[in-house]
Amino acid sequence: MKHRIVYQGIPGAFSHIAALGHFGADNTFSGLPTFHEIFARIENRQADYGVIPLENSLAGSIGENYDLLYKNDVSVIDEYYQPIRHHVLISKSPHSDKTIGIQNIQRIYSHPKALEQCIKFFKNHDYIAPQAYNDTAEAAEYVASEQRTDIAAIASKEAAELYGLDILVRDVQDNINNWTRFFIITSVHPEPDILVHDTVYKCSIIFTLPHIPGSLYDIIGIFANAHLNLSKIESRPIHGKAFEYVFYIDVEFHSHDYALIHKLIRLCSEMTNEIKVLGYYPKAHIKNNF
Amino acid sequence: MKHRIVYQGIPGAFSHIAALGHFGADNTFSGLPTFHEIFARIENRQADYGVIPLENSLAGSIGENYDLLYKNDVSVIDEYYQPIRHHVLISKSPHSDKTIGIQNIQRIYSHPKALEQCIKFFKNHDYIAPQAYNDTAEAAEYVASEQRTDIAAIASKEAAELYGLDILVRDVQDNINNWTRFFIITSVHPEPDILVHDTVYKCSIIFTLPHIPGSLYDIIGIFANAHLNLSKIESRPIHGKAFEYVFYIDVEFHSHDYALIHKLIRLCSEMTNEIKVLGYYPKAHIKNNF
Numbered sequence: 001m002k003h004r005i006v007y008q009g010i011p012g013a014f015s016h017i018a019a020l021g022h023f024g025a026d027n028t029f030s031g032l033p034t035f036h037e038i039f040a041r042i043e044n045r046q047a048d049y050g051v052i053p054l055e056n057s058l059a060g061s062i063g064e065n066y067d068l069l070y071k072n073d074v075s076v077i078d079e080y081y082q083p084i085r086h087h088v089l090i091s092k093s094p095h096s097d098k099t100i101g102i103q104n105i106q107r108i109y110s111h112p113k114a115l116e117q118c119i120k121f122f123k124n125h126d127y128i129a130p131q132a133y134n135d136t137a138e139a140a141e142y143v144a145s146e147q148r149t150d151i152a153a154i155a156s157k158e159a160a161e162l163y164g165l166d167i168l169v170r171d172v173q174d175n176i177n178n179w180t181r182f183f184i185i186t187s188v189h190p191e192p193d194i195l196v197h198d199t200v201y202k203c204s205i206i207f208t209l210p211h212i213p214g215s216l217y218d219i220i221g222i223f224a225n226a227h228l229n230l231s232k233i234e235s236r237p238i239h240g241k242a243f244e245y246v247f248y249i250d251v252e253f254h255s256h257d258y259a260l261i262h263k264l265i266r267l268c269s270e271m272t273n274e275i276k277v278l279g280y281y282p283k284a285h286i287k288n289n290f
Numbered sequence: 291m292k293h294r295i296v297y298q299g300i301p302g303a304f305s306h307i308a309a310l311g312h313f314g315a316d317n318t319f320s321g322l323p324t325f326h327e328i329f330a331r332i333e334n335r336q337a338d339y340g341v342i343p344l345e346n347s348l349a350g351s352i353g354e355n356y357d358l359l360y361k362n363d364v365s366v367i368d369e370y371y372q373p374i375r376h377h378v379l380i381s382k383s384p385h386s387d388k389t390i391g392i393q394n395i396q397r398i399y400s401h402p403k404a405l406e407q408c409i410k411f412f413k414n415h416d417y418i419a420p421q422a423y424n425d426t427a428e429a430a431e432y433v434a435s436e437q438r439t440d441i442a443a444i445a446s447k448e449a450a451e452l453y454g455l456d457i458l459v460r461d462v463q464d465n466i467n468n469w470t471r472f473f474i475i476t477s478v479h480p481e482p483d484i485l486v487h488d489t490v491y492k493c494s495i496i497f498t499l500p501h502i503p504g505s506l507y508d509i510i511g512i513f514a515n516a517h518l519n520l521s522k523i524e525s526r527p528i529h530g531k532a533f534e535y536v537f538y539i540d541v542e543f544h545s546h547d548y549a550l551i552h553k554l555i556r557l558c559s560e561m562t563n564e565i566k567v568l569g570y571y572p573k574a575h576i577k578n579n580f
Contacts, residue, residue: 112424235522
């Protein structure tokens with residue numbers, strides 16, 4: 001059975017690549033203009049799964065999605081690490097005997113964050129003007145539509161394939177340790193009775209705390225005393241409440257500790273103002289696709 | 291004496307506005323293309339102070355600057371909260387009797403993040419095409435240079451003043467709780483002997499931990515047991531080391547506890563792999579400029 005999967009952006013965007021990587025191509029994928037619409041489609045059951053970026057290793061956390069996870073009734077059922085590789089893409093030459101070189105390119109379109117991640121390339125080719133575009137994949141689509149020999153896009157190899165572009169220069173990003181962590185969200189709340197045997201899981205939890213000194217320490221202590229590792233911790237301001245915070249943590253646990261983690265969350269709920277378990281999911285690894 | 295102050299972007303960018311707000315106009319301000327160059331100018335003593343964004347209340351943390359603070363030898367001497375307000379800016383009408391209305395506008399230029407923060411405005415004016423630009427202030431400069439009646443920029447009122455534009459629609463951002471937190475950095479390491487009397491300070495600390503369960507708990511406990519509040523906590527991946535983290539915390543303390551905070555940091559340094567005190571600075575407040 002095909003799943004209906006939604007992501008933010010157009011085909012060839014890194015969210016689309018992550019969605020394809022996680023679910024495989026034999027599903028129905030829809031790109032939406034905003035993260036908000038992903039959550040709306042999931043809550044309305046107009047889509048089965050959403051793929052949302054949480055954090056980029058270079059750019060930092062994507063605050064909007066943390067806030068949407070806090071406010072909306074969805075479950076996290078998986079995580080996925082997508083390596084981010086930027087390539088210079090050009091129109092296929094109409095005359096196969098004529099080769100376009102980097103010296104022909106005068107302007108390169110991409111998302112400003114992608115352009116920022118390729119500073120060394122632009123320093124080494126200072127005759128090329130970087131030009132902002134809404135999205136890396138949209139930049140690729142634009143370059144494909146123009147059929148010119150003096151412009152290029154910086155985008156993924158998947159965008160090159162989708163829009164029929166050639167890769168002129170590979171891997172122009174300054175830092176190869178560039179990845180984005182995605183969550184797979186759904187409206188169903190599949191609280192599994194038993195987890196996959198002998199597997200490391202993560203549990204993602206959002207909570208707010210009373211204004212009592214040491215309350216964060218006490219929460220972290222619940223997991224530390226059980227010898228469980230926190231693989232992520234982040235405080236985010238609560239909108240409209242200056243200097244009040246919502247905390248976001250990922251706890252790693254072994255599948256045989258599933259009963260334990262439930263007990264610890266019950267302990268947490270006695271010490272937090274609000275608490276929301278986003279989900280339990282197997283710990284993913286960064287696949288190096290170089 | 292005038293200070294040499296560097297920020298990322300061009301005049302009218304929010305970093306420039308924050309720099310002006312913190313230091314006052316009677317200084318020398320230089321916009322630089324990248325955050326990396328701000329740190330280089332500070333370390334080389336080619337500038338006295340740098341103004342860098344750390345976190346936006348909606349978009350999230352700016353990972354690159356956390357990483358640059360971790361890697362470079364600078365001190366944080368102040369924080370500054372800049373409210374972010376987006377306005378639709380148009381060219382001044384050459385004929386003062388002819389008024390441009392929003393119905394005349396066909397295209398609006400701005401940074402993609404700013405465009406994303408004005409979704410309701412674009413839904414209510416769906417005949418207007420949003421168009422990405424490198425920066426809000428650069429979009430304002432571009433609109434000013436074009437002198438057309440059918441294009442506009444979304445940028446700050448300071449950008450309107452600098453580039454001679456009119457404000458057509460004020461406050462088109464979806465969420466008014468939109469602010470960016472900036473750090474003021476310098477190469478001097480002014481470890482003050484005495485802090486300003488009777489003032490709440492923050493101390494920002496970056497550290498990495500040994501792979502021992504509960505090590506984060508122990509660090510947080512040092513401050514919790516002294517009844518000091520953490521106003522910020524964040525874990526960031528260390529580049530090139532998959533699943534190793536650097537932790538970033540802000541500790542609030544009263545100026546009369548300055549000796550205590552030194553003692554606590556000495557305790558921390560015995561339990562961390564690496565530790566770096568970024569600086570001590572008075573706690574700032576979000577100024578509501580509506």
